[in-house]
Amino acid sequence: MVYKKIKIKRLLSDPVSGQNIKVNGWVRTKRESKNVVFVALNDGSGLANLQIVADPGKFSELLLKDITTGACISVNGTLVESHGKGQQVELQAESIEVLGKSDPDSYPLQPKKHSLEFLREIAHLRPRTNTFSAIYRIRHAMIFAVHQFFNEKGFLNIHTPIITASDAEGAGEMFRVSTLDPKNPPLLEDGTIDFSLDFFERETNLTVSGQLEAELGALALSEVYTFGPTFRAENSNTTRHLAEFWMIEPEMAFYDLEDNMDLAEEFLKYLIRYALEKCAEDLEFLNQRAAEEEMSRRQEDRYELSLIERLKFVIDNNFERITYTEAIQILMESKPNRKKKFQFLIERWGTDLQSEHERYLVEKHFRKPVILSDYPKEIKAFYMRMNEDGITVRAMDILFPGIGEIVGGSQREERMDQLRRRMQEMEINAEGLWWYLDTRKFGTAPHSGFGLGFERFLQFITGMNNIRDVIPFPRTPGNADF
RNA sequence: UCCUCAGUAGCUCAGCUGGUUAGAGCAUCUGACUGUUAAUCAGAGGGUCGUUGGUUCGAGUCCAACCUGGGGAGCCA
Numbered sequence: 001m002v003y004k005k006i007k008i009k010r011l012l013s014d015p016v017s018g019q020n021i022k023v024n025g026w027v028r029t030k031r032e033s034k035n036v037v038f039v040a041l042n043d044g045s046g047l048a049n050l051q052i053v054a055d056p057g058k059f060s061e062l063l064l065k066d067i068t069t070g071a072c073i074s075v076n077g078t079l080v081e082s083h084g085k086g087q088q089v090e091l092q093a094e095s096i097e098v099l100g101k102s103d104p105d106s107y108p109l110q111p112k113k114h115s116l117e118f119l120r121e122i123a124h125l126r127p128r129t130n131t132f133s134a135i136y137r138i139r140h141a142m143i144f145a146v147h148q149f150f151n152e153k154g155f156l157n158i159h160t161p162i163i164t165a166s167d168a169e170g171a172g173e174m175f176r177v178s179t180l181d182p183k184n185p186p187l188l189e190d191g192t193i194d195f196s197l198d199f200f201e202r203e204t205n206l207t208v209s210g211q212l213e214a215e216l217g218a219l220a221l222s223e224v225y226t227f228g229p230t231f232r233a234e235n236s237n238t239t240r241h242l243a244e245f246w247m248i249e250p251e252m253a254f255y256d257l258e259d260n261m262d263l264a265e266e267f268l269k270y271l272i273r274y275a276l277e278k279c280a281e282d283l284e285f286l287n288q289r290a291a292e293e294e295m296s297r298r299q300e301d302r303y304e305l306s307l308i309e310r311l312k313f314v315i316d317n318n319f320e321r322i323t324y325t326e327a328i329q330i331l332m333e334s335k336p337n338r339k340k341k342f343q344f345l346i347e348r349w350g351t352d353l354q355s356e357h358e359r360y361l362v363e364k365h366f367r368k369p370v371i372l373s374d375y376p377k378e379i380k381a382f383y384m385r386m387n388e389d390g391i392t393v394r395a396m397d398i399l400f401p402g403i404g405e406i407v408g409g410s411q412r413e414e415r416m417d418q419l420r421r422r423m424q425e426m427e428i429n430a431e432g433l434w435w436y437l438d439t440r441k442f443g444t445a446p447h448s449g450f451g452l453g454f455e456r457f458l459q460f461i462t463g464m465n466n467i468r469d470v471i472p473f474p475r476t477p478g479n480a481d482f
Numbered sequence: 483u484c485c486u487c488a489g490u491a492g493c494u495c496a497g498c499u500g501g502u503u504a505g506a507g508c509a510u511c512u513g514a515c516u517g518u519u520a521a522u523c524a525g526a527g528g529g530u531c532g533u534u535g536g537u538u539c540g541a542g543u544c545c546a547a548c549c550u551g552g553g554g555a556g557c558c559a
Contacts, residue, residue, distance in 0.1 A: 031518045038518050051519080069509095086519045110493065110509045111520050117551065118493070172558065209559090234557055235483055247559065343555085355555075408559060453559030466552090477483095478550095 001094075003076040009046035011079070015089040019079045023050060023091065024099070026128055027071045029111045032056070032064070039067055041075070044133050047281050051082065051090040063096060069111060070102030070128070116469055123473055123482050131289060134282035135462050135470055138275060142458060145274040146227055146248055149267055155223040155250060160210030162229060165202050166432055173233035174205035175243075206231035211449060212383075212436050214251035215412060218447050219439045225250040227454075235477050239466045240403060240456055244475040251449035257385075257394045257411040260448035261371050264398060264407050265319050267452070268369075272311050275461050283308055283461075290463035303402070307463040310401070313368070319398065320366045323374040325349065330365060331357050352379045355404055362399045370399045382422045384410040396450070400460050409450020416440040 003022035011021065025043035032038070037059075039052040052075050056064060067073060077093040084090070108122050109129065119126040126132040147157065163177050179199040180186065186194040195203040210226040217224035230247040250263065275283060287307040294302050305313060322330075331337055331346040331353075344354045353372075362370050373396040374387060384393035398407035413419045419440055423430050430437065458470035468474035473482045 029520070031516095031521055033516050033518070033521090034514095036517055038521095040519075049519095053517080082517090084517055084519070105510055106492080108492070112493075112508055113520085114493065121551090230559080232558075236557060237483085238555080238557095239553080241558070245559070403559095405559065451559060456559055 001076075007045040008041070008043045008048070008050045011050065012046070012048055012089070015079060017079050017081050017089060020076070021079050021091060022074065022076050023052075024074045025050070025072070027067055027069055027073060027102075029069060030067055037064060037067075039073070039075075041073070042128075042133075044127065046137075047130060047134060047285055048087075051084070051087050052077070052093050052096075053080075053090050054093040054096065059093075059096060063098065066098045066101050067096070068102055068104040068107070070104070070107040070109060071098060072100035072102075073098050116466065120468055120474075127472070130285060132469075134279075134285050135458070135464065136472065137282050138279045138286075138462055139458055139470065141275060141279050142271055142454070142461065143227075145271050145278075146454075148274075149270050150225045150250065153223065155225050155252075156217070156221050158214065158217045158221075158224050158226055160207065160213040160226045160228060162207050163200070163204050164207045165200065165204050166212065172208055174208055175231050175233045177204045177206060208232055209247070209451065210249050211251065211451065212433070214249050214449060215436070215447065216439060218251040218253045218449065219443070219445060222254065223250070223252045237477060239468075240459070242455060242467055242471065242474055242476060245467075245471065246454040248452040248454055249449060251447065253445045253447045255411075255448040256446060257373060257396060257448060260409055260411060260450060261319075261321065261373070261396055264396075264409065264450050264452075265371070268398070268407075268457070269315050271457070272315055272461065276308070276311055276315075283311075286462050286464075293465075310463075311461065314400075317368050319369040319371050321371045321373065324353075324372055324376065324392065325374065327353070327357075327361060327372055331360065334360060334365070336360060350376050350378065358399050358404050359401075362401050362404075367401075369401070372397050372399065377422075380410070382426045382428050383412050383419070385413045386418050386422070394448075398450075400456075402465075403456050403459055406456050406460065407450050407452050409448065411446065411448040414440060414444045414446050416444065 001020060003020045005022045005024070008023055008025060011023065023041060023043065025041040028040040028042050028049055030037065030039050035056070037054040037056055039054065040049040041052050042049045054064070074097045075091060075093050076095045077091040079089050080092050082088060082090045109125055114129070119129065119132065127136055150157065178195075180193065180195075180197070186197045188194045195201070198204070207228075207230060209230060210228055214224055214226050226247075226249045228246065229244060231244055232241075233243065234241070250267075252259070252263070255263070290307045303310065328346060328349050336342050337346050342354075342356055342360075344356070346357065361372075362368070373394070374392045375395045375397075377384070377386065377391060377393045380393050380395045384395045386393055394411035396407075396409050397405050400406045413422060416437070419437070420430065423433075455467050455470050459465070459467055462470055464470050468476065
C-alpha cells in the first residue's frame, strides 16, 4: 500500500475520502476509550488539527501509551468522512510510528490556556501552541509581502552591513564587535583600548540602522530597500522595544517628503490587505484571542473595534497628515492639557511629544493613524532636510493606535553646505562619514526614506500587546536565552 | 535606568487583621465509562510558600535587601 505524504493544511483544504495518506505531526491531545482512540494531530501548517482515529484492537498497548501530548508521530491511514461533529474528515489509522516520545510528566505544554509570560519562558516550545503558530505564520506572510510589494514596484533589495564602524548615526547605544581579549585588551598610552589591534583595525559595532548605506544605494539605483536585523543596546524594558529587531528601510531618489508619506501609507495598507486575504484563518483566531483578553481590561483601556475591524479601518481610511506645529496647537487646546491631566503638559512649541500626547492624537482626537511632519530640528537627526523656515526639518513619523511610532522617516538633506552645517551644530564627526558626504559631492539628488519597525507592525497585525510575543526568540536586557 | 504591582504544586490562582498537619481548578498517574472534541466520573501522588537576613513565643502572612517576572515612563522602530 502506498501512502501519500501530505501536510495537514493541504489535506483539509481539499479532502477526498478514500485517499491513502501519510501525515506527520505533534500530538495535541489524545482521548481514548475501550473501543476507539482519538488523537488531535498538528503539523504547524495551519490552525486546524487532523483527527486521527485508531482502533485499540489493531495497535499494541505499548504503542498507544507512547502517544501522549507533545509526542511526534507518523500515521498512515485512509481519509474518511467523520462520524463525529467537530470535523468533516478524519484519518482512520492503519499504522502509527512514534517518531519522538514526550514524557507527559515533564512536558510543559498542556491542553489548556497558558499565560504568555509562561510561554515566553519556554520560547523553544511555544510554536506548538495555536497562538504562536498563528503568529509565526503571519510573520512569514508579512516578510514575504514586504518583498513582494517592493519587487512589484521595481525596488532593489540591498543587504547593508551588520557590522559597522560608523558611530555617527545617533540612533542609540551600540553593541561592540571585537575579537580582543576582554581580560587583557591592548591599551593606548592614555589607558583607553587600542582598537587598531582589533580584527577590523578600528572600533566596530552592530548596526543600529541601514539607512546611511541605503542612501548610497538610492543615489545610484533610484529605489532600494533593506530588510535586516538591527541592534540597539539601550536599556529599554517596555512592551515595544527589543535589543535585536528587524527593520524595513526603503530609500528613494527623487522623492520629496509627500512622496515618502504616500509610499509609507500605501505600503502599510498593502501589508494589512495581504494579511487579511492570506491569513484569514489565523487572524480570525487571534481576533478571538484578543477579544477575550480585552474582557480582562478596564473599560476605558479597551479598543472600540475588534482586531480585524481595526485592520480594516486602517485600509479604508486615509491617514491624518498634520505638522508638528499643528499637533502642538491641538494638544495645547486639548482637554487633558487644559485640565492638567497630562503628566507632561504642553506649554510651548519645541518640546518633544511624549507617549501620552501621541496616544491622545491617535486614539482620542483623530481616531486613526496620524502622520506627523516637520518637527523642530533640535529633536531630530542631522541628516533630515532643513525647511525654508530654518527651524523645522522634513521629518515624518507615523503613529498607530496602541503602538505609537511605527514608522520614522524624512526627506534627506541633499545639499552639501546645509548638511555640513547641521553636522557641525550637532557635533557629528564628518571624517568617518566621508563616503556619505561624497554622495552629496558627486551628483547629489533629492531623496527620502523611512524605517518601519517590523515587530511593531506585527504587534498591530496580530493584536499582541508585548513585542516579545511577535518574534521567535526575543533579545532584551538581561535575556538572551535560546 | 526610574515608578509600580507581583512571586504559594507542572500551570492558573485562593490563603481575611501573624496562630496547629498549606488549599482549589486544570495537568499527571491509576481505575471506570463513553464516536470523543480543552471528553466525563472516582481515587492517588505532587509544595525548603523567589532568596537571604530580621522582628516575634510563633512568619506563606510583618520589615529590609537582593533576584525574577508583569505593567507604566524615558530612549526609540
